[in-house]
Amino acid sequence: MQKFRGFTLVDLLVTLTISVILLSGGVGLAALVGSARTDTIAQSLIRLTATARSIAIHSGKRATLCGTYDLMACSRDWNQSTIMVFVDTNQNFQRDADEAILHQMTFAHGRARRNGSRPLMRYRPDGTAIDFGTYIVCPTNNDNRAAFELTINAAGRSYLSRDRDGDGIDEGNVSGTPIDCAAI
Secondary structure, eight states: OOOOOOOOHHHHHHHHHHHHHHHHHHHHHHHHHHHHHHHHHHHHHHHHHHHHHHHHHHHTSOEEEEEESSSSBOBSBOSSEEEEEEEOTTOSSBOOTTSOEEEEEEEOSSEEEEESSSSEEEEOTTSOBSSOEEEEEEOTTOOGGGOEEEEEOTTSOEEEOBOSSSSSSOBOTTTOSBOOGGGO
């Protein structure tokens, strides 16, 4: 007599239970990775603004920070672009061939938009900001829960938005309203 081997109902239920646990953990892991990526971007931008401010103070010249697609002209939108820091010696609001890039960062995991009159941020030799304002930063998937606002105040200090009402979405530092990636 030949025996047939197969799954019993108990085997199937155990397999399904383990699969559900692993899949739900995977969703949690994806959210954790997304949150870590957002935190890394936020801290990198804070360090970059601090670097630009420090360059202005130590060089005694105005330092400029801006997004760029060609490493020359400044752009208000940072969508898959490079963010560069340089000393704009002739103050024409763009980098010229004789002005070295002192620091740069690739902005590849989302998009950002500068709110302000100019597409750049400049620091005076005393560390204060000439073009203070905000950048709204959103992930590529437009998830408002992973969005944040970077604010540079007139004193030249940078700070990040936070979730003040506990709904999982940061409120803008200036507006106080939830950050909406669809609006940028």
